[in-house]
Amino acid sequence: MLSIPLQTKVDQLYECLSDYQKVIVAFSGGVDSTFLAEAAQHALGDNALAVTAISDSYPIREMKAAQDIAKQIGIRFETVNTEELEQEGYASNPTNRCFFCKSELFDKLRPIADKYDVGTIIYGAIPDDVGDHRPGMDAAKQMGIQAPLIDVDLTKVEIREISKAWDLPTWDKPAFACLSSRFPYGMRITRELLRQVDAAEQFLYDLGIRQFRVRHHGELARIELEAEEITRLQQKERRSQINDHFKTLGYAHVTLDLQGYRSGSLNEGITKIIAGK
Numbered sequence: 001m002l003s004i005p006l007q008t009k010v011d012q013l014y015e016c017l018s019d020y021q022k023v024i025v026a027f028s029g030g031v032d033s034t035f036l037a038e039a040a041q042h043a044l045g046d047n048a049l050a051v052t053a054i055s056d057s058y059p060i061r062e063m064k065a066a067q068d069i070a071k072q073i074g075i076r077f078e079t080v081n082t083e084e085l086e087q088e089g090y091a092s093n094p095t096n097r098c099f100f101c102k103s104e105l106f107d108k109l110r111p112i113a114d115k116y117d118v119g120t121i122i123y124g125a126i127p128d129d130v131g132d133h134r135p136g137m138d139a140a141k142q143m144g145i146q147a148p149l150i151d152v153d154l155t156k157v158e159i160r161e162i163s164k165a166w167d168l169p170t171w172d173k174p175a176f177a178c179l180s181s182r183f184p185y186g187m188r189i190t191r192e193l194l195r196q197v198d199a200a201e202q203f204l205y206d207l208g209i210r211q212f213r214v215r216h217h218g219e220l221a222r223i224e225l226e227a228e229e230i231t232r233l234q235q236k237e238r239r240s241q242i243n244d245h246f247k248t249l250g251y252a253h254v255t256l257d258l259q260g261y262r263s264g265s266l267n268e269g270i271t272k273i274i275a276g277k
Contacts, residue, residue, distance in 0.1 A: 002165055010039070010162060012152040017043035020120040020146070024113050025050045025075070026105060028058075029066025032124030034073070034170040035159045036149060040122070041075040050075045051112060053082040053105050056191050057178040059198050061205070069169060080108045085191060095133075095185050101178065102136035106143045122146045128156045133267045174211040175263050182216045184266055196249050203245050207238075211261055219252035224261040 002010065017023065017040050025037045027050035040048035050073075052066045063079075070077035082104050084090040090100035109121050125137055125147040140147065149159070163171035180189050182197045193216060200214045200221060209229050215222040223242070225233070233239050233256060246254045 002162060006158060006162060009152050009154055009158065013039050013148060013154065014043045016148045016151055017048075017122075020044075020122070022047045022116070022118040022120065023049070024109055024116075024118050024121045026109060026121065026123040026145075027052050027066060027070065027077075028124075028176075029062060029069050029170070030124070030176055031156070031163065031170045031173050032126055032149060032159060034069055034168055035154075035163050035166075036122065036124045037070065037075050038073050038163075038166060038168060041073055046076060048075055049112075049116065049118065050077050051109055052077070052079050053108070054079050055082045055178070056085055056194050057101070057180045057189075059179065059202065061202065062176065072169065078112065080112065082108050085189065090180075091189050093180070093183055093185055093187055093189050096135040096138075097180060097185070097189075099135035099139045101180070102139035103143070106139065106145055120146055122148055125150055126156055126159065127153055132264070177263070181264070181266065182214060184215075184217065187216070187218075196251075199249050200246055200251070203242070207241070213261060215257070215266065219250075221246050221251040221254050222257050223255065224257045224259075226261050230256065230260060 021044070023040055023044060025033065025040050025048060027033045027037050029052065037048070037050045040050075050070050052063060052070070054063060067077065067079075084101045084104040087100050087104060090097055090104070106121065113119070113121055123140060123145055125134075125140065126149045129137060130150065137147075154162075160171050179194050179197050179201075183189055183193070197214055197216050201212065204212050204214070204223070209225065211226045212229065213224040215224065233242075243254045
């Protein structure tokens with residue numbers, strides 16, 4: 001049972017989605033896009049379509065999870081191949097890399113929208129994202145992509161609470177960003193390096209760790225973990241497991257970031273510049 005303020009926001013979201021009549025949801029299977037897909041399915045039924053990008057910058061486990069979640073929700077589902085690595089603006093990894101990623105995604109969604117006579121593409125940007133370093137939001141704005149969760153002012157905390165009430169499997173899912181976010185700006189991104197990071201993170205995932213990042217600094221892997229996960233690495237055997245496996249992947253040095261996990265840690269300097277403007 002939702003509180004009256006939350007139910008009011010949900011009703012506003014349904015109304016907003018109904019006004020679109022037909023939508024394509026840019027669907028990653030994360031907390032926000034899953035919530036948005038569930039709401040779109042409720043409001044529009046078969047007039048809502050979730051589309052997930054198959055990309056080198058997303059782990060296979062995430063793409064499979066998105067397909068499973070879409071099936072659970074009952075929303076129509078398709079995939080599309082994106083090729084952001086073919087764009088120099090993306091592969092060279094400038095500070096606005098995400099602009100090129102989102103542009104590529106939305107460019108690939110347009111033909112699908114035309115195929116099904118869908119006038120509106122929506123994505124899961126939320127109010128929490130506003131003011132952060134989010135070049136992808138600039139791409140969405142330029143291309144006319146709608147962000148209904150911002151329009152009705154649904155925050156991450158509220159989305160998780162409602163998702164739990166709706167029994168969505170993502171209500172407590174850790175935050176996730178594309179694998180390219182693991183590289184310092186200016187370091188060129190290649191398929192080989194993405195696979196290296198993906199394999200490193202998959203190993204941590206298989207160990208039962210859920211909230212983490214492996215930041216790639218050439219031959220050095222910098223691991224960010226939640227505080228409670230850091231304590232687990234007091235076990236020498238666990239540290240040796242990780243160190244030995246990462247070295248088979250090509251890392252000469254494996255380090256643990258004592259500041260722990262924080263989303264967008266490689267944006268910290270950029271965010272300070274933006275805030276100072």
